[in-house]
Amino acid sequence: MSSGTRTCGRLCGAKGFGRLDRLAQQYLGKPYPRRDRHRFSTWIEIDTWHGWGTLKDNSQVG
Template sequence: MPRPPLPAPVEEMLAQPNFATISSVRPDGHPVSVPTWYLYENGRILVNMDAGRKRIDYLRNDPRVSLSAMDPGDWITHVSLQGRVVDWVDDEGLVDIDRIARHYTGQPYAVRDRARVSAWIDIDRWHAWGRLKHVR
């Protein structure tokens, strides 16, 4: 799997509001994978979670993560990333989740009564398939 920097076509795809899943590792070693929204900014991935999610505990315990972003119109075209959470930020005022929600829906995030946490992911390796298969 190639290492960053990512080629421009891969960055362009990641900048879109793609379907995505994020995977982490539970303390017992089992993987956990869930759908997620994300933003790709400055070579890193931003994800945001409800502060009560167990995934936060899993990622604080083991910051390794995998994220796969799939083109909504052609799910075979996807980019899979392996990396690690390198920075945690309390999402004061829901600024990050609003940016992410606007990216996907054009609207601010609807749930306003729950604390949220942002995690920045550094990309260690990546893989692309479909129309990006031969991009390096």
């Protein structure tokens, strides 16, 4: 498990379903089925993160 803070770097309207279809293909095994709504893409920058359990970075102090 992990958590963190992030900054929204860029938000843009999607021109088609290319990015969404690639993600859906990866996780659903098929193109994204819902085509009747406008889509947006956001690019985020990870500022900090913290993991615990199997995601814990044991090289960090504390």
